[in-house]
Each structure stands twice: as structure tokens, then as C-alpha cells.
Amino acid sequence: MTKVTISIKKIAELAGVSYPTVSRALRNEGRIGEETRKRIVTIAREHGYTPNLTARGLVSKRSGALGLVFTRFSDPFHSDIAQKVEIEANRRGYSLFIASNETQDKERELEIVRSFQGRNVEGIIVSSGREGPRYSQLFRETNIPIVTVNSHAADHIGHSVCHDDYGGGCAIVQHLIKKGYQNIIYLGNGSADKAQSDRLRAWHDVLKKNSFVPAIHIDSPEGRVQDGAAATEQLLSQHSAQLRNMRSAIWCFNDAMALGALSVLHRHGFAIPTDIGVAGFDDIDSSAFAIPALTTWHQPRQEMASVAAQMLFGLIEVSDSPPADFVMPGWLVVRHST
Amino acid sequence: MTKVTISIKKIAELAGVSYPTVSRALRNEGRIGEETRKRIVTIAREHGYTPNLTARGLVSKRSGALGLVFTRFSDPFHSDIAQKVEIEANRRGYSLFIASNETQDKERELEIVRSFQGRNVEGIIVSSGREGPRYSQLFRETNIPIVTVNSHAADHIGHSVCHDDYGGGCAIVQHLIKKGYQNIIYLGNGSADKAQSDRLRAWHDVLKKNSFVPAIHIDSPEGRVQDGAAATEQLLSQHSAQLRNMRSAIWCFNDAMALGALSVLHRHGFAIPTDIGVAGFDDIDSSAFAIPALTTWHQPRQEMASVAAQMLFGLIEVSDSPPADFVMPGWLVVRHST
DNA sequence: CTGTTAGCGCCTTCAA
DNA sequence: TTGAAGGCGCTAACAG
Numbered sequence: 001m002t003k004v005t006i007s008i009k010k011i012a013e014l015a016g017v018s019y020p021t022v023s024r025a026l027r028n029e030g031r032i033g034e035e036t037r038k039r040i041v042t043i044a045r046e047h048g049y050t051p052n053l054t055a056r057g058l059v060s061k062r063s064g065a066l067g068l069v070f071t072r073f074s075d076p077f078h079s080d081i082a083q084k085v086e087i088e089a090n091r092r093g094y095s096l097f098i099a100s101n102e103t104q105d106k107e108r109e110l111e112i113v114r115s116f117q118g119r120n121v122e123g124i125i126v127s128s129g130r131e132g133p134r135y136s137q138l139f140r141e142t143n144i145p146i147v148t149v150n151s152h153a154a155d156h157i158g159h160s161v162c163h164d165d166y167g168g169g170c171a172i173v174q175h176l177i178k179k180g181y182q183n184i185i186y187l188g189n190g191s192a193d194k195a196q197s198d199r200l201r202a203w204h205d206v207l208k209k210n211s212f213v214p215a216i217h218i219d220s221p222e223g224r225v226q227d228g229a230a231a232t233e234q235l236l237s238q239h240s241a242q243l244r245n246m247r248s249a250i251w252c253f254n255d256a257m258a259l260g261a262l263s264v265l266h267r268h269g270f271a272i273p274t275d276i277g278v279a280g281f282d283d284i285d286s287s288a289f290a291i292p293a294l295t296t297w298h299q300p301r302q303e304m305a306s307v308a309a310q311m312l313f314g315l316i317e318v319s320d321s322p323p324a325d326f327v328m329p330g331w332l333v334v335r336h337s338t
Numbered sequence: 339m340t341k342v343t344i345s346i347k348k349i350a351e352l353a354g355v356s357y358p359t360v361s362r363a364l365r366n367e368g369r370i371g372e373e374t375r376k377r378i379v380t381i382a383r384e385h386g387y388t389p390n391l392t393a394r395g396l397v398s399k400r401s402g403a404l405g406l407v408f409t410r411f412s413d414p415f416h417s418d419i420a421q422k423v424e425i426e427a428n429r430r431g432y433s434l435f436i437a438s439n440e441t442q443d444k445e446r447e448l449e450i451v452r453s454f455q456g457r458n459v460e461g462i463i464v465s466s467g468r469e470g471p472r473y474s475q476l477f478r479e480t481n482i483p484i485v486t487v488n489s490h491a492a493d494h495i496g497h498s499v500c501h502d503d504y505g506g507g508c509a510i511v512q513h514l515i516k517k518g519y520q521n522i523i524y525l526g527n528g529s530a531d532k533a534q535s536d537r538l539r540a541w542h543d544v545l546k547k548n549s550f551v552p553a554i555h556i557d558s559p560e561g562r563v564q565d566g567a568a569a570t571e572q573l574l575s576q577h578s579a580q581l582r583n584m585r586s587a588i589w590c591f592n593d594a595m596a597l598g599a600l601s602v603l604h605r606h607g608f609a610i611p612t613d614i615g616v617a618g619f620d621d622i623d624s625s626a627f628a629i630p631a632l633t634t635w636h637q638p639r640q641e642m643a644s645v646a647a648q649m650l651f652g653l654i655e656v657s658d659s660p661p662a663d664f665v666m667p668g669w670l671v672v673r674h675s676t
Numbered sequence: 677c678t679g680t681t682a683g684c685g686c687c688t689t690c691a692a
Numbered sequence: 693t694t695g696a697a698g699g700c701g702c703t704a705a706c707a708g
Binding site for chain 1: 343386388389390391392393395396401403410411412414417418420421424425428433434435436437438440452453455456457458479481562563564567594597598600601604623624627628629630631
Binding site for chain 4: 005009055056
């Protein structure tokens, strides 16, 4: 490809000045004659000059780029977070490197972080919901600011924005009990770390406290619509007696799975919420348009992403701020599926 | 933040060699003593060395980065394309800059392309579905390979991967006619360029050919679930008589909108597909789980993204390949909503 | 106000 | 096989 990218030098030549002068003119930096500045800017524009951010970054030590690692584009929850991060990054004049990790391989995620490092990003946001000792280690070693969303380094050594999953889980289960469901099933997501364990624990605790005994718990490999559908199929085939004998409700790890559950239940002729109740988690946009509209727990994901971004900007500007674990509250959204 | 990124120089010092030697060792480039190579590599690893891709890119002229501009993360169609592009980029060892354009501002999109240029990306994929003379102009001026997905520069001067929207639209409308619907409504997306105009034209043409007269057409500002819901509400309030008198079907610009339509129709007590038929376009993952499962047109978006990526890689390697407009076929998916 | 010099971290000649 | 110089495009001191 013909690389005819015009450089500062060429423009200097054309304008009959030295190239630092051009640099100053183009950056609108002080101490420069108004006449020359105008002349240089005109020439630059005429020749379609665009500054080489690579070179600029090399010397200024500010690449003007951020890195974002997240699960996958088809995940509505993490995608909304990614969207907000992208907007915030742009607003601050940053470009954004992105890498998804559709595999369930944690090592891959760490590799991504390292590659971002090699690209001299000024900060990294990890929104994958995964965590573990390897993460803590990497984050400790890395000298680039990192903020995680919805997971915290196991030893709370880093900076993170989380959500009160335990509280939300308790609220959902309590709501289901109050609605009179006697058998509360949990359809989980085996690939989520903190979110899954917190919600599972909430489910356990609330059931126990209310003297509900051994309830059904099925984990999916991931948290997609099809996973929720598959888990529900499995549920129906393995526990149909229990479902018919006790007034049951299904609580899904997230709304996507709940959508899949609704679909399968509908196909099998169950009336929601009378035959079976269904609840989700997250309150993604389409949940309000589910049939019937989905009862769920609202996670303020936009705000979480915003806070994460602000946190990161803070870390970029001020060095060595102490570890922080910001926990945000959500709220129950009761619609028509329970 | 303490930037203690270790450089090639330091390692050279530590190893007691000159830094070009280190460079060679680390890149596994020929002509280097096996002993020294090993020693250097060990030291590098011990000190957690990561090559500075910025600097490397500056001299090699190969940034190893690609740019992707697309609509928004919550758009299931374009997100799937983005996902595939990301995977392909990674497979080839590229990092990916991403920028979404949630605004409907085309100028913003061109700005993004320019900023990618400044970052020395080696290639750009534009998957926004937008087009126009300003695009053609920019693409012509830009010396970086650009491939567009689902839109082509008005004058066919660039490289693009498209889908046969007209053919798909015809097939959908014909299917609805065959199913016995007498009133075929189109709910469009005002922010899509090529896709909208092609589908709208298909709708017009097929209706005309079959002597159907003035049908209803409502455009939404965008193509999201809530847009489909809003358009359907509008439809119900303005044309209820017509809907009850003639056997009607609603064809939506995309599946997301169709999901919104299904929700509203359900809330208003319509039975699908007997009272009203609903069809979408795209065949996104969740369409199979809609209630009822959605009849739609399958766009091979993964393949489209793959082809676009391959096309781009080709352009990066070989300069000056002639304009190309790759058109991919889709297929009808009849489920239970019609 | 402007030009000179130096250097960011790396790769690529060329000699040795 | 290795080292010494030069330069990628730009900014940041200094001079003048």
C-alpha cells in the first residue's frame, strides 16, 4: 500500500521553517508567530496531515490509548459496560483497544492484558467477571493502572467496581418466597466467578433461613440465551414430577438465560407466572419486552462502567492510590413473570 | 504511576552485549549465537520484558493494529460482526482499536476513521451500515486499506462485503403473501442506509407485483427492541381498524424490532401468527427463542465478517487491488410467528 | 519567536 | 556472530 503519510518534516520544508516550529504550530503551543502558525496550519491541512500518534506517544509517554478486555460482544450485560467505557474513553480523548475472551480460558485474558501493556496503553479495564490468584499476581506486577468490573483480585489488592450480588440474590429469592413459590430452582452460570458464587450463596442462605430444603441447582457452561434454554430442558426432563407437585419458580443467573427459560417453558405449555415463575438478574434492555415481561434485579451497569472509567482516569493522573473496592447497589424490578 | 518498563537497552547492559543483539535474540532473527540467545531470552523473561510495540511500529511501519468502527455494542447484528472481526484480527496477531458510533452522526464516523489513521492502523473495517458521498471521498483520500460491511461507497470505488438485502426482502414479503396475509406492514429503520433502502424497495416491488395496494410503513429512528415496540404501539393506535379487518402481518427491519413488536402485540392480546403475523430480518441468536419463535431471514454475518477480514488482510499485503463489492446470499428461516 | 540538538525504544543497514 | 551508527516521527529542552 502506498504510504504517503506526510510528516512534520515535509511540512517544515514546504513552509520554510524548522520542524519543531511546525510541531509547535500544530499543537497550538505558545510562543509562535501568529502569521507563521496560520501559514503552517494551512499547509498542513492542504496536505491532509494527521499527526503520527505512535511517534508522539513514544516521546510523550502518553499513548492516549486504553485497553478493555471483556467477555464477548453478544453478552448484553458486559456489552453495555463496554459501550459506556468506550464513550467515556472517547470523551477524554482516548482511543480504545478492545479484546474479547469468548474462550473460557483465563490465561488468554492475562495474555491480553500483557499485550495491552506492550502497546503502552495508559490504563486497562477488565470487565470479564473472572478473577483468581493469577489475576492478583499479574495486576500487582503490572505498572499500568487496572480497574476490574464485577470481580476483584482475590486479595483485594487492586481497584475494582463491583455490584452487591449477594444482596441482589437475597432480594430476588425473598421476593419469590413472598410470591408463594415453594420450590425455588437456581440456574447458574459456571463460567462466572464472583457473580456466580455470590448469587449462589445468597440462594442457599435465604432458602435455609426460610427452611426450604434441597432445591434444584443446574449450572450452564455459560450465560447465554441458549444456555438458559438448555438448562430448562434438562430441568423439565429430570424433575418434571417435582415441578408439577410444588409451586415452582426458576431463578436464572442472568436475564439472557431467563429469556431462554421462558421460551422453553412456553413451548412446553407452562403458563407464566401461574404454573411456574421466572426471574432473571441484570435487567438488560430486552427484559422489559420479554413475554411476559421479566421480573429481575437491576444492576446499574452504565453507572458501574462510568465509575470504573473515572476510577481509571484518577489512577492515570495520580500515582499510587490505595486499593479500592467500590460496591454499587441495585434494585428489584418486579414485572409479570413472577 | 511508576513506569519501570524495562527496555532492550537495559537487558543488553545486563547481558553484556549491545542492544541490537538483544533485538535480534528476542525476535529470533537469524545470525545469532545459540548461547547468547538463550542467555538474553532468560534475562528478558526474568525481568518481565515486553517489547514496546509503539516503538517497533514506528520503525517497522507495521503497527500490528486494525481499526473497527461499528454502530453500538447493543446491536446484536453488528456486534456479531465485530466479534468475528476481533477473532480474525487476533488470529493474525493484530490488536484491534474499536469505536462505536451511537450517535447518528456520519461526520463522527469519518472522524473516527481519521483518528485510526493517526494511530497508523494497518487496515480499517467499517461496519456501520452507513454510506454516502462523504464516505467515498474519505476512502479515496485515505491510503489505509478500508473494507466496509453492509454498505458500499456510493460510487463503488472501494472494497465492501454486502448482503443481498433486496433478495431477502423479496423472499420475506413473498413468504408472507403465500401465508395468506393480505395486509403487509413494514416497520423500518430510518438510520440504516443501504439495508433500509434495499429492503424497502423489495417490499414495494413485491407488493406492487402482487397488486397489493398502499400498505402501512412506519420508520423508527433506530433498530432496537424498544424502537420496534414503539412503532408497533403507533401502528395499533393509528390503524387498529385496518388491522382487525384485514389479515395482517408486520415485517420488521430487523429481529430486534420484531422482538419488540411481539411483546407489544402480546400485551394487546393478539395471537401470533393467527391474528397477526410477524417477521424479522437477520436471524440473530435470540430469534429462535422468541415467543413464538421468529420467522426471519438469515444473514450469514459471521461469514460476512470473515470475508471482510480476509479481504482486508489481502489489501494490507497486496497494494492496489481493484474495487470489489462482495455480495453474500442469505436464506429464509420459517418458524412460528408467521 | 524560532532553530539546534537530543532522545523516546526499536530496527536496519553496514562494518568488524 | 556481533557492534556501531543512523533514523522512524515526534517532542522537549535549550540556545539564539
